[in-house]
Amino acid sequence: MRALEQRFGLDKPVWVQFTLYLINVFQWPPNFGISYLFYPTPVFDVIMQSLWWTVFLVGIPTVITAIIGIIVGVWTGKHPGSKTDTASVSISMILWSIPFFWLGLILLWVFAISLHWFPVSGAASGGVTASNPLQATDIGDVLWHAFLPMVTLVVATYAGYSLIMRNTMVGELSQDYILLARAKGLRENAVLFGHAARNAMLPMITLIGLNMGYVVSGAILVEIVFAYPGVGFLTYRAVLAHDYPLLQGLFFIVSVSVVAANYIADLVYAFLDPRIKY
Amino acid sequence: MQTEESATTASKSEFSPRRASAISGIIHSRRAQVGFGIITFFIVLAIAAPVVAPYSPYAFPAPGPPYSPPSSRFLLGTDYVGEDILSELIYGGRVSITVGIIVALLSTAFGTFIGIIAGYYMRTIDEILMRLTDIVLILPSLPLMIILAAYLGPSLQTVILVLTVTAWPAVARVVRSQTLSLRERPFVDSARVAGASDFRIIIKVLLPNLASIIAANAVLITEIAIGGEAALDFIGLGDISVVSWGTMLYWAQSYAPFNGAWWWVIAPGLCIVIVGLGFVLISVSIENVFNPKLRST
Numbered sequence: 001m002r003a004l005e006q007r008f009g010l011d012k013p014v015w016v017q018f019t020l021y022l023i024n025v026f027q028w029p030p031n032f033g034i035s036y037l038f039y040p041t042p043v044f045d046v047i048m049q050s051l052w053w054t055v056f057l058v059g060i061p062t063v064i065t066a067i068i069g070i071i072v073g074v075w076t077g078k079h080p081g082s083k084t085d086t087a088s089v090s091i092s093m094i095l096w097s098i099p100f101f102w103l104g105l106i107l108l109w110v111f112a113i114s115l116h117w118f119p120v121s122g123a124a125s126g127g128v129t130a131s132n133p134l135q136a137t138d139i140g141d142v143l144w145h146a147f148l149p150m151v152t153l154v155v156a157t158y159a160g161y162s163l164i165m166r167n168t169m170v171g172e173l174s175q176d177y178i179l180l181a182r183a184k185g186l187r188e189n190a191v192l193f194g195h196a197a198r199n200a201m202l203p204m205i206t207l208i209g210l211n212m213g214y215v216v217s218g219a220i221l222v223e224i225v226f227a228y229p230g231v232g233f234l235t236y237r238a239v240l241a242h243d244y245p246l247l248q249g250l251f252f253i254v255s256v257s258v259v260a261a262n263y264i265a266d267l268v269y270a271f272l273d274p275r276i277k278y
Numbered sequence: 279m280q281t282e283e284s285a286t287t288a289s290k291s292e293f294s295p296r297r298a299s300a301i302s303g304i305i306h307s308r309r310a311q312v313g314f315g316i317i318t319f320f321i322v323l324a325i326a327a328p329v330v331a332p333y334s335p336y337a338f339p340a341p342g343p344p345y346s347p348p349s350s351r352f353l354l355g356t357d358y359v360g361e362d363i364l365s366e367l368i369y370g371g372r373v374s375i376t377v378g379i380i381v382a383l384l385s386t387a388f389g390t391f392i393g394i395i396a397g398y399y400m401r402t403i404d405e406i407l408m409r410l411t412d413i414v415l416i417l418p419s420l421p422l423m424i425i426l427a428a429y430l431g432p433s434l435q436t437v438i439l440v441l442t443v444t445a446w447p448a449v450a451r452v453v454r455s456q457t458l459s460l461r462e463r464p465f466v467d468s469a470r471v472a473g474a475s476d477f478r479i480i481i482k483v484l485l486p487n488l489a490s491i492i493a494a495n496a497v498l499i500t501e502i503a504i505g506g507e508a509a510l511d512f513i514g515l516g517d518i519s520v521v522s523w524g525t526m527l528y529w530a531q532s533y534a535p536f537n538g539a540w541w542w543v544i545a546p547g548l549c550i551v552i553v554g555l556g557f558v559l560i561s562v563s564i565e566n567v568f569n570p571k572l573r574s575t
Contacts, residue, residue, distance in 0.1 A: 093555060093558050093559065093562070094551065094555055096554075096558060097501070097505075097550070097551045097552075097554030097555045097558060098547075098551050098554075099505050099508055099509065099512075099547065099550055099551075100509075101508075101509060101512050101527070102508075102527065102543075102546075102547035102550065102551075105527070105530075105531060105543055105547070106543065106544075106547070109540065109543065212418075213416070213417070213418035213419060214418075214419075216418045216420075216421070217418055217419055217420030217421065218420075220420055220421065220424075221420070221509055221512070221513075224512075224513065225531070235421065235424060236513060238428075239424060239428050239513065239514070239515065240514070242428075244428075244429075247424075247425055247428055248425070250421070251421050251422070251424075251425045254418055254421045255417050255418060255421070258416065258417070258418045259416055262416060
């Protein structure tokens, strides 16, 4: 028992433990201690085995939803108050209220358990052997496993993008430069996409950054539903096993990633919009 | 729906800043009516649970056989021990809605306090409070909830505390930016010249002018909190012995799919969606009526 306490450093006073923790974290590779659940693998190694799966699972739906959201937003923002607009906004509000995990459960039920079109769990047939999706031998198989979780994420995050894009679009279209563009005799599509959408897309960049925290939260739930071996499912297992070093490490890595995503979004925004200075 | 949009446009142009007309603007918006209808229905159902529910959700022995599909005896079927799903839904709504409202009240109160203080006093106080707010704001909310709940142990109080901790920063941000613009208005200066103390200006002058934006945020937080409570329960970080929409889905996830009990999964999720939609509709209509950007003057 004493040997175990020493191994995990639990015999020292709390403030010493905390200082040691801080020193250990700011190294490369960061030392979060040893996982209880996957003893004796270091926490950092455990996390790295699942991190890229989550980046893959979150990244592709983020790009897809951003594109769909921008197109729908431009389309509906063109005539605010029209039937198409009202229908689209109403659908977005309903989608906004749907819990990620419930949608995932239903898709899992219908398409995996009942119809057998997609696998019920996991990221690859016969378990995951590669440490990231790019090293996987069978890309088709990986995509087949990721399909339902990705669809869930796309549907659940779509509402935010389309609503914000629509609202900024409505704002941009009432500006003077749009009137000028129309007066020049430009075709309507050139006005919409060449002028208004380009400006309305700027806030979308910030939104993609800000949304990262939300998408990561959603991904955790979706991974739990589909038993997808990413950071979210790992968090779930760490909670069940009371693996506190692993939980702390996960929280640290996820938070740093989200903060970094926001920072990058800010930099891109400043690069694209010369009016912004940092 | 065309009429609804033109109605809001009309109310925009003839908008007068008097509160009475603003409130009637909310009441006459179609979206708000639907929202209020949904929320009233569920709150009445929650209050009248013992009268309305056909069985007790904790009945022992359970009233029916396990996994019975919807029938005249069990309108929405039964779960894995034979409890009536409809009764569980009605009682579960009590927990989910109560948690949502408590979290909204707590986080709105705290966020408003921080936001007003930061916005009114500015400079150093503002800097300190806003850096603190930003730190909590930028942390991904669900991982933060999970790690807090994992340390505090699963219980209903934990869920409320954890949801409040993650919800207040957004309120503080909004209230602060509104306070910053309000405090430069002439009527705040005149109150100061008239000798009003800081406390009096905050309570009597700033707070009433912030009421609408605070209300819109509180309604939205209720929706977010109901979803968050369900998510935490679903992961097993809530009190799984209490029947709520989230714990229903927690049990359903483990038992329902492989026994074909689709009614057990559909019902609680649908309730979360409908109630959530109700709160979103109300919040959007409050914002539409009060948002200064939408006014023509």
